[in-house]
Amino acid sequence: MNRRHLHVACAALLALMCAQPQPALAYLKFGVPANGRQVTLKWAQTPVRYFISTQSAAAGVNASEFQAAVARAFATWEAVPSSSISYQLAGITAATPGRDDGLSVLGFLNRPDLDRVLASTSFLVDRVTGALVESDIFFNASFIWSVDSAGAANRFDLESIALHEIGHLSGLGHSALGETELREGGGRRVLGAEAVMFPIAFAAGSIAGRTLKADDIAGISDLYPAADFEGSTGSMSGTVTKNGQPVFGAHVVAFDPAKGSLVGSFTLNAQGQFSINGLSPGPHIVRVEPIDDAEVDSFFDANGVDTDFRVAFSDRVVVVPRGGDSGPVTVTVVRK
Amino acid sequence: MRTLILSLCAVALALPARATVLIPADLGELAHDALAIARGRVAAVDAQWTEDRGTIETIVTLEVEGYLKGALGSTVRFRTPGGELGRFRSIVVGAPEFAVGQRIIVFLGARGPSVPHVLGLSQGVFRIARAADNSGWVVMPPTLWPATAGDVRVVRGETSRRPVRLDDFEQRIRVLAGGAK
Numbered sequence: 001m002n003r004r005h006l007h008v009a010c011a012a013l014l015a016l017m018c019a020q021p022q023p024a025l026a027y028l029k030f031g032v033p034a035n036g037r038q039v040t041l042k043w044a045q046t047p048v049r050y051f052i053s054t055q056s057a058a059a060g061v062n063a064s065e066f067q068a069a070v071a072r073a074f075a076t077w078e079a080v081p082s083s084s085i086s087y088q089l090a091g092i093t094a095a096t097p098g099r100d101d102g103l104s105v106l107g108f109l110n111r112p113d114l115d116r117v118l119a120s121t122s123f124l125v126d127r128v129t130g131a132l133v134e135s136d137i138f139f140n141a142s143f144i145w146s147v148d149s150a151g152a153a154n155r156f157d158l159e160s161i162a163l164h165e166i167g168h169l170s171g172l173g174h175s176a177l178g179e180t181e182l183r184e185g186g187g188r189r190v191l192g193a194e195a196v197m198f199p200i201a202f203a204a205g206s207i208a209g210r211t212l213k214a215d216d217i218a219g220i221s222d223l224y225p226a227a228d229f230e231g232s233t234g235s236m237s238g239t240v241t242k243n244g245q246p247v248f249g250a251h252v253v254a255f256d257p258a259k260g261s262l263v264g265s266f267t268l269n270a271q272g273q274f275s276i277n278g279l280s281p282g283p284h285i286v287r288v289e290p291i292d293d294a295e296v297d298s299f300f301d302a303n304g305v306d307t308d309f310r311v312a313f314s315d316r317v318v319v320v321p322r323g324g325d326s327g328p329v330t331v332t333v334v335r336k
Numbered sequence: 337m338r339t340l341i342l343s344l345c346a347v348a349l350a351l352p353a354r355a356t357v358l359i360p361a362d363l364g365e366l367a368h369d370a371l372a373i374a375r376g377r378v379a380a381v382d383a384q385w386t387e388d389r390g391t392i393e394t395i396v397t398l399e400v401e402g403y404l405k406g407a408l409g410s411t412v413r414f415r416t417p418g419g420e421l422g423r424f425r426s427i428v429v430g431a432p433e434f435a436v437g438q439r440i441i442v443f444l445g446a447r448g449p450s451v452p453h454v455l456g457l458s459q460g461v462f463r464i465a466r467a468a469d470n471s472g473w474v475v476m477p478p479t480l481w482p483a484t485a486g487d488v489r490v491v492r493g494e495t496s497r498r499p500v501r502l503d504d505f506e507q508r509i510r511v512l513a514g515g516a517k
Binding site: 032096098099100101112113114115116117120121122123124125126127128133168179180181182183184186187188189191199200251289290291292293305307308309310311336 | 360361362364365369390391392417418420423424425426427428429430445447453455456457459468476480481482483484485486487488489490491492493494495497498499
């Protein structure tokens with residue numbers, strides 16, 4: 001590592017340690033078993049055709065406002081230049097989201113029983129072929145919503161939540177690139193997020209979730225790459241170990257100090273390996289941390305996940321080549 | 337039921353589907369809101385059509401070892417969205433998944449005369465596991481206890497945040513639930 005890179009690394013490390021919010025995780029893709037093999041959950045054909053339910057009005061939002069807000073959210077994902085994903089409104093339907101009818105439907109449902117769920121995405125998957133048959137998004141009409149361009153106090157921003165859920169509909173899982181705090185009066189709130197796919201909502205009134213971040217862009221581009229995606233970006237792969245043993249469920253974050261962007265992944269096999277695609281070429285700093293501040297189940301099955309280690313960094317700056325992989329990166333963590 | 341399996345390939349991590357925007361709850365809120373809080377072992381996981389036959393849901397049967405709040409009998413059944421029936425798998429992302437034999441603590445809610453549901457989806461489930469040093473049982477994931485002296489920023493990797501011993505967890509939950517047992 002030359003002196004310039006060392007300076008960059010030191011500055012970035014300092015930024016990483018001091019930044020508010022503290023950076024964390026990365027994008028995930030869904031996978032399903034089908035006929036004895038593992039299949040990445042994604043649409044085989046684009047544009048993805050979706051329907052708007054006639055149940056598309058709720059407190060704070062009428063049907064046309066709902067359709068317009070959802071359309072803006074779809075357009076935001078479509079506008080990612082390194083991704084080929086596209087969507088098409090197929091029509092208005094009397095069907096409701098959450099029914100296994102072969103249609104991908106977005107709309108409101110009144111679900112007071114899901115008292116802490118603003119919205120949710122569901123999939124119907126063919127277990128034999130692994131094909132994604134449909135994906136619905138329901139927004140919980142038990143909450144008060146807003147489509148105001150600047151947001152509205154005490155109302156949840158429909159476009160922000162739709163952007164998150166459409167990420168899921170497209171095949172993206174949750175990102176942990178966010179930070180929260182516990183409130184003295186009870187509850188927990190988001191301080192900041194570096195991914196739309198962070199699973200916990202900003203407080204009512206915020207519109208911070210309308211803009212995709214580097215992690216979201218890398219994820220959607222990895223799933224639906226545009227022609228120049230692989231050639232114009234790079235990847236990083238490696239292993240996380242503790243006491244010489246692989247670590248399962250560690251967060252691995254790649255920080256590009258030149259762009260100030262964060263993209264990452266998790267170690268999710270018995271070898272403690274990770275792989276991150278869609279990185280900007282150039283030097284990156286790698287940070288590894290446990291998922292010990294959230295419901296692990298929100299990301300993946302908690303069984304076997306190791307959260308008993310301290311935050312650690314790679315001992316060198318990792319250079320990601322354009323159109324290639326960094327070569328193996330090993331990060332060693334220690335117990336708390 | 338482990339409906340989705342992890343994989344790692346050269347270009348992608350493929351993961352189980354969890355995908356919901358949540359309003360986060362702390363344990364005090366969950367304990368307060370719960371109709372019942374049960375510790376037990378999962379005895380059965382059965383997918384079925386919902387009453388309106390619109391989609392698939394899963395009924396989880398829990399052999400109850402004890403209640404931290406309320407009481408719903410020695411065996412309690414609760415529902416969670418999604419499941420596998422025939423050729424198709426319905427995945428309601430954000431919904432917890434269960435496997436026969438798992439020991440869990442589950443915060444249950446119900447509206448009217450219905451099969452209870454898990455409060456806050458994955459927020460209302462805690463897994464009981466052997467401590468790393470085999471000294472007993474701990475609750476996973478590490479717990480975020482309610483803040484009592486000002487707002488508290490949650491920092492990953494903090495050395496004080498470890499899996500909580502099962503008996504400590506239960507004692508504190510009982511207090512949060514108002515002493516109900």
